[in-house]
Amino acid sequence: MSRRPSVIIVGGGFGGLCAAQALKSAPVDVTLIDRNNYHLFQPLLYQVATGSLSAGEIAAPLRSVLSRQKNARVLLGAVVDIDPMRKHVLLADGADFEYDWLIVATGSQSAYYGHEAWREWAPSLKSVEEAIDVRHKILYAFEVAERIGDPAQRRAWLTFVIVGAGPTGVELAGAIAEIARQTLKNDFRSIDPKEAQIILMDSAARVLPPFPEDLAEKAKRSLVKLGVEVRTGVMVKDIDKEGLTIETHAGTHRLEARTVIWAGGVTVPALGKTLANRTKAETDRSGRIKIGPQLTVANYPDLYVIGDLALALNPDGMPLPGVAQVAMQQGTYVAKAIMGRVQGEPQQADFKYFDKGNLAVIGRWSAVANAFGVHMSGFPAWLIWAFIHLMYIVQFQSRILVLLQWAIQDLTFSRGARLITGTAATDFNFNNELASIAKKPTDGDKVVVNF
């Protein structure tokens, strides 16, 4: 009995899922392994973090996406090792699978550049759990501020700092400004949420480095109009429970801020490092694995690496950016290459990236877009952003719901998913926080209530 060739895909993100779907009619057995049971539409994760959407609305169960694809199966599991010589992958639970072709598409994780301790005080935005955590932090800060009498303490609770002014940082800052100025406008009695200070900082000289200068300038102006303070050329020296220590050309400063969100940079997950060791592949500073023009690792023609984990170079020698469209095009390319090889085609064409442009949204009905070389901003750019993002959300169901959530929210400024969950809202910290403040001499021993 002849066995069908086995294709194992590690990771159900944009790259891995595209590859699996593009192998639909190939005479191979596809195994997609992911540590989560869902595909996550990461570009909208900031909307989960800011209470616009529920996690279920930007995630699709991998099983249901591949439900009707008879040559594909989904395994929930964590791949911990790859043996590229024996062509095996090993799972944390001890299971072991053999492959004929392997596609590694694990994605990236946030990097704190040697300051892992900062993660505790400044969560990033890479997973559903982190997004819920960030949402908790933002909403909770307003709740504590409402209960505090001391003005300095209150100010620290109402200061929100986003470190990193790439697309995620810009989108987060815009959304938090809208929460403070619109969504929560009438919701508190002791504080005015508009007092909130939202600071977007970056060590670079301007926001949105991947965008052209003029669009970055427009984005900055939109942010300022929304009430965001944009600080460029700022180095973060330290982050702790109470705030940050920063360095500018004017010296070192202290900034009291109880909510810090990390939109800094990315690195590869542990499996990426393991794979680089096993294959002796070249990597760049952030650990990405160098791949050839056909997206395979040197000396391992059956081992593909795609998406954020891969260091793929443009013909001009520049690395491709870690964005969804690169991963998706790579996933489709690899699927086609494998099909060609299964059918005995001797030679595959090299991968060519078709850059459709960049988009970043800044609050309600405003965005910047660099599409096919055309620079756009404001409402037209937002329309393109909304259209593209909706089209890409995998499930039909989610698409309608997300559209509807947005329509309601954009018309009413209300945000439906403003639940503080996970850790109980009135947990140990909240009580301690308030109890310790209440005991400080600055505001006496009573919590102030103003009607």
Added chain:
Amino acid sequence: MSRRPSVIIVGGGFGGLCAAQALKSAPVDVTLIDRNNYHLFQPLLYQVATGSLSAGEIAAPLRSVLSRQKNARVLLGAVVDIDPMRKHVLLADGADFEYDWLIVATGSQSAYYGHEAWREWAPSLKSVEEAIDVRHKILYAFEVAERIGDPAQRRAWLTFVIVGAGPTGVELAGAIAEIARQTLKNDFRSIDPKEAQIILMDSAARVLPPFPEDLAEKAKRSLVKLGVEVRTGVMVKDIDKEGLTIETHAGTHRLEARTVIWAGGVTVPALGKTLANRTKAETDRSGRIKIGPQLTVANYPDLYVIGDLALALNPDGMPLPGVAQVAMQQGTYVAKAIMGRVQGEPQQADFKYFDKGNLAVIGRWSAVANAFGVHMSGFPAWLIWAFIHLMYIVQFQSRILVLLQWAIQDLTFSRGARLITGTAATDFNFNNELASIAKKPTDGDKVVVNF
């Protein structure tokens, strides 16, 4: 300066929120204190647990509900003590508030009748966190079963037991049966989700004790048609990690089941016990506080207790059930009573409960209803159920979204909110679970994969 009277409401459930809203135009200052920042539409919590809805879709931020009510403020906090003599409430964080009128509406919590250890293996359905936990358990069981070779182990993972055949238990059992038989139909390759055994058990002689006999019988028949095994007259003796020990008239049995959900009974939260001690009020077996015909505690005419925490008697001496409509009518009554007393009206009419009937849904397009004495079942009952539940969901936004989710789901059987979150899906337990199974001699040292 004359101070406006202060009304403190403890709990933002159906009773507390109704009272707050009904005090809208009263010349009082309303303070609503809750440990969560949202009102939860508890009757739909089972749909969050079974992946039909996201938590955000059945919850409304308390602040946004009361945003425009200028005489009301919301405090996030946990009330730990009440002093009915000095008329003060004390929060866990040390804050202390004085009231002129107090409305205690904390609701109930699940009771394990002295077997607190069971809670770990058999979560109940009282909070968002528990619903997410139950969802995790259900979906995770299918994932583990897909990875297991040993038939007995697999069977244990595909056995779902719901303890308690009241409305929540019936609704859960119906939803899990639909997941197994419809939603997941094509999603697995090694198992057929239809193999799943769903057992609904109760120590009572029939399902849905609050319903008339004929409707209970119809509900049972609908459940059996959906594939649920209904076992009545069964006592649970023990619950552990691997399953349950049960006792029937035929003796004691062991039932291997990795997923057990507790829909057993309710008791009062800690604050209820504290309040009973402080006021020396009479309580019933489950700790509910006896209240008079005007919903106040004996000897404390300014202290109202409503909803699940209250033991209110019908004119015929029967206690009112712990359902949303009782709490809501009590909330509105208390608000009116307080308004009357503020305006110096000497005497208030007694509270009268207007029973609109009972409803329970059993899977898609099927329910039983006892409305105004008319017995209905099947699709007409479901229509009434859907209409009433939508009308009661507080926020306009959620109402459209829930309707749409239902429409999509009922037409396609797909469930959008099937995320395993919280504990990472591939956490320690999952890996250990599979690793330990893999090491058992029964199925060798390899996880079986069938395409």
